[in-house]
Amino acid sequence: MKYKQQNFSYTGRRGKIFWIFLILLILLVSCFIYVIFLYLDIQESKTAGFEETERQIIQATSITEIEKIEQFNGAEAYHVIFGKNEDNEEKIIFYPLEGNEKTLTTVEKNEIVLAETIKSGWSEQCTGCEFINIVPAMVDDEPLWELAYNDDSNRYILDYLSMYDGSRYEQYRFNRMFN
Structure with a gap:
């Protein structure tokens, strides 16, 4: 009985497809790892200094x-x-x-108007608007609520309202250049 010996060579068409697939796989895995590290770095920079601030606040x-x-x-x-x-x-x-x-x-x-109260008052006044968020703000040493939303004219609005009575302090309206 004679055995036919097969030679597996990574040359030719099958070999080229293998190497292209391997290179694409390495690039895909590299990009995935880069995105993960980038995401973690951005998350870390968003909370940078929080631990020090927490320590200072508890102490002082x-x-x-x-x-x-x-x-x-x-x-x-x-x-x-x-x-x-x-x-x-x-x-x-x-x-x-x-x-x-x-x-x-x-x-x-x-002593303040709660964010939920501000938001519910806003939703009654601004029908057809898209709520984005509400966060505490400090402008000219005045504690305010920063209410961000898109109005019915598709403008981005930053509305600054007093924390104590909900009155408007200032408002910025930004027109969209791109959709």
């Missing part, structure tokens, strides 16, 4: 429990801390990110 104020920290970027950048003191009173603290001397602005949550 009556806050004993921090529920969450957000960031507001206006003319000045702030970390916005939602927390409670030892008497279980809820507070919102604006912690400025610039400068060595920090002047904290503390807002008692029971």
Whole structure:
């Protein structure tokens, strides 16, 4: 009995397809890994400094429990801390990110118009609008709510409303250049 010996060579058409497939697979895996690292880096930069701010707030104020920290970027950048003191009173603290001397602005949550109330009042007034978000804001040392939405004319609106009475402080309307 004679055996026919087969020679597997990665030359020719099958070999070229194999190498093209292998190179594409390596590129795809590399791109996937890059996207994951990019995403993690962006997430980390969004929360950069939160731990230091939390440590400073616990050390310098009556806050004993921090529920969450957000960031507001206006003319000045702030970390916005939602927390409670030892008497279980809820507070919102604006912690400025610039400068060595920090002047904290503390807002008692029971003295303000809640974000949910602002949003429900907005939804009654602005039918046909698309809600984006509502976040605490600090403009000219005034604690405000920043309400972002698209109006019925497809403009992007930033509405700044007083935390204490819900009155309008200022409003920006941006026309869309591209759809």
